[in-house]
Amino acid sequence: MAIDNNQLLRFTTAGSVDDGKSTLIGRLLYDSKAIFEDQLDAVTATSKRKGYDGVDLALFTDGLRDEREQGITIDVAYRYFTSPKRKFIIADTPGHIQYTRNMVTGASTANAALILIDARHGVIEQTKRHAFIASLLQIPHVIVCVNKMDLVEYSETVYNNILLQFEEFSSKLYVKDVRFLPMSALDGDNVVNRSTNMPWFKGAPLLHTLETLHISSDLNKIDARFPVQTVLRPQREGFIDYRGYAGRLASGILRPGDEVVVLPSGFNSKIKTIDTDKGPLEEAYAPMSISVTLEDDIDVSRGDMIVKKNNQPEPKQEFDAMICWLHNDSAKTRTKYTILHTSNEQIAMIKDVVYKVDINSYSRIKDDKELQMNSIARVTIKTTRPLMIDEYRDNRVTGSFTLINNATHETVAAGMIV
Template sequence: MSIQETNQLLRFTTAGSVDDGKSTLIGRLLYDSKSIFEDQIEAVKTSSEKKGFDYVDLSLLTDGLKSEREQGITIDVAYRYFATPKRKFIIADTPGHIQYTRNMVTGASTANLAIILIDARKGLLEQTFRHSFIASLLKIPHVIVCVNKMDLVDYDEEVYQKIIKSYKDFASKMEIKDIHFVPISALNGDNVVDRSTNMKWYEGPTLLYLLENVHIASDFNHIDCRFPVQMVIRPHTHEHQDFRGYAGRIEGGIFKPGDEVKVLPTGFTSKIKSIELDGKPIEEAFSPMSVTMTLEDELDISRGDMLVRPNNMPSVSQDINVMICWMSTKPLAGRTKLLLKHTTQECQVMVKEILYRVNVNTLHREEGVEQIGMNDIARISIRSSKPLFFDSYRKNRQTGSIILIDPNTNETVAAGMVI
């Protein structure tokens, strides 16, 4: 596996307000990239005819989940897969309503890219601000703003330019580095997979071209070496009785046999003897590969420990400040005890205080808040029962993220990012 190969999978999330054409856009991407079976296309054509449409309603390709929602089955995030000769894609399709902020956080937490849809007739709405803020908060490296339904404004360039200017003014307050804008009509397919003949004034790439070519290899942190140990492997066979391997997923940096490493929390140092992937030795390993390492010395290492470089350490502390999205119907107040999961560690924590809540629509901080409710985003301070080894979320999305769990119900109540 090479860094080039890890570049072949793009995870992206779609966000927009209700009825801005998200389902149609995903349907159009799947249809025009020929990622759908014939029988699915036939079923959609038949349904479209039954509804009296004179066109194929591509939103039906993704709206199969609506019936489940109506039956009361909760579908938080729907994941869809498709591929082109250039790249594989996973789409996290999240609901657009305000009450689903937590679902968007879930879907966006592993995304390389966010597509934000804006209805050309309506311009920027409250949801646009909310979704963009969450994309910025979760440090999604790439954003594509699709101005949809251009067919309903007569493909007017002025309407498009006005929306772009408003969005750029708003985005300048946030940390989104790579933003692209595309005028589209998901219904008619303009600039989704194929270039539009209706918008000759737009000379930029189509949406699919951007998705296929956005550079994501640098989204992983290949500088700070982080290897949280997930499992210690000790085969109980006579021929392997001296083998002691450490299995886990590399969450940052590049490791090679012969490299000096330091074990946290003990502080012992050793050198990497070998690295194996699928039982075969390899010469280097990097994020996000899952490997087994052996060391030259016999050290006391267990699950939750972390191998790092002696001259490149993460922060080590029991007191941390995190930005969280609260996901539980039960509000959170100070002095609450919870379980924390961070990389391969699990421990008890206490919420010391709620520092402030963020008003997602204005980006203002609301201080002096006694408790936070479901879908609120807030900054809190916590103390853990044992030291955690972490980086800021800005530096490393893996070692900088946590989840909080209610110890009584085992429910995940918050997702958090270390500031």
Template sequence: MELLRFTTAGSVDDGKSTLIGRLLYDSKSIFEDQIEAVEKSSTKKGLDHVDLSLFTDGLKDEREQGITIDVAYRYFATPKRKFIIADTPGHIQYTRNMVTGASTANVALILVDARNGVLEQTKRHSFIASLLQIPHIIVCVNKMDLADYSEERFEEIVQQYEEFAAKLDVKDVRFIPISALHGDNVVNRGENMNWYEGGTLLHTLETIHIGSDENHIDCRFPVQTVIRPHSDEYHDYRGYAGRVAGGVFKPGDEVMVLPSGLTSKISSIMTLEGEIAEAFPPMSVTINLEDDIDVSRGDMIVRPNNQPENTQDLDVMLCWLNPNGPRPRAKYILRHTSNEARAMITDIVYKVDINTLHRNEEDKDVKMNDIVRAKVRSTRPLFADSYRRNRHTGSIILIDETTFETVAAGMII
């Protein structure tokens, strides 16, 4: 079964957690004891209905304040697909949490309150979604029950968003009018918006085409570990395990190992279920080569005629995740696929004003949640693609050498 990852985004109180609660509740994806616990909590809060947001807002502070603070991951499945939901916060000071939850998503659900329309935070999260190259955006115009289920109001918001989205790098944008509280157009259609002729949110999530979201052209296989069983049965076995980051690998293909540049052919590709005829993203497999050559963690298996760029100087968009800004000439651990190197930030080119999308080249003072364009130099060459070409081989993280905290996430330009 295909796995679809999606994230929620939007302004505070647009109903993100309620929407996910409704999605889980109406698709019968919640255990009875969880429903009972949430019903008790709702009664204790003096509500006459089940507070669906409590299914995802599990932290004590979240329940007291009625907001989402951390990223909550939820899993559910229908007969057509498996899903992983990242419920991310709406507040500006939790932008970094939104980046974390959205970094692996196929789809971003951008919620808009039908009463308020497109707000600054809607634009901010849409910009981050486009920066992270999330292939599909579904704009859910929520709280339609408070706007009298008005088709005119829905069309107004669609026009507002389309005017803003014209500045962004997004390929596929869809709009659905919903009421998360009452369940209209979430799992079931409801009877209040007969003017809307499109599918429900769940139907859209089940049918949206994600097969072409991955890069199936450029073959990239970062080696995570070398498998050498010490047993008589597999005495001479040597396999290279990892996750396919791009392209399609088949037995018999000629491949090159970077950085050594040695070439060989694939003799077989193995999974837990046994040998397979081809491997493609995001499968985790073990590749066996015909020749015994030196391959170790951090190396990359590619095609000889299609190699990533070999560089020490990276031009990146960084989202700063740490309360302390970058220190001058400080050394960081740079992690790229399964490879590590030491690195330093040599220059801050500009800071992005997320509200206006303008570039500020004067302000170089980087604080938590800021998004900046920076120059990074590593101590040894990395085999990287642009993030636009491949989200796996085009992303990095920077780790503080002294505290081992992740200080920044970056997209290679």
């Protein structure tokens, strides 16, 4: 199968702290010659000040001052690079347990996840948590990178034992494609070039694997969902009677003449025009930003959703979801939060905790209703007004939401509707 060298692959790194994620990305950029000369000079100078004999590869991604001082990754660092075969966006996410929320952010749009494991320590709790989150987010490809093989004398036995550990728990997860790769990011073994220290490994190095992964679009092309962000009423010549509903098409295709329904009101109409800043369109598809006008003058406002008449989501005020609790303060049932779902913002509460997930065994805990930081649970959400939702497995956009603390305005949870 030919590879489209204009095709974009988004991938995220995950793993426990000090597993070498930032070093791996630095090695990937360095060996693939994706580093600008001024960047290399700056990192080389910083490395010398820190007492390194060579280049500290992690500095290519650890941009925040706090990260450089502590030697850890706190924020999600995005890096862009190209190879002769493909374009890439890397999300380097934190390993510390208190920054799991950043991992959720970085992985939410990824086509692939690189889960790093320190060969000396094997599979640990944070490995399982990140693998479970990758499964929840339905990332299609997972590459398990067993790093720091140089510190275990490139032992095939150690590598095989870690494979067995990972496969034992990952068999319970929803991951389409799992691959394994032994490497040393520090020395460059099996990152861009094949390792001469591990002749027993017959697979391809990481860059080749990333270049040849099949990318399937995660956009739902069947169900037309157009959340309205704002109403356009320009008061200038040629637009006096213009009333457009603007937003980003979440999924599906819209065309002038389509019979549509505005939810949750249920009013029917037809699409009159589809407009962009470059002019009118005969067809719009996700994720285009567009303005839609309708044949009929009906009440449409922010938070409403325009859908095709013959393909509608069911507006719901109560639904189940898997959530990752991301805040230091514990969740409280019956407490009011703000839910953000597409362009819809309203009051909601966690009506019930159906079960929590034991991250070590993936078993369900039904007698513990308290959600603490990094808890993963199935909950029942109740909202003040109906939301136009789909299941996350069918539509990543209309199947996801965030919860906001009303007092502090902090994000406290990310949810996937089931």
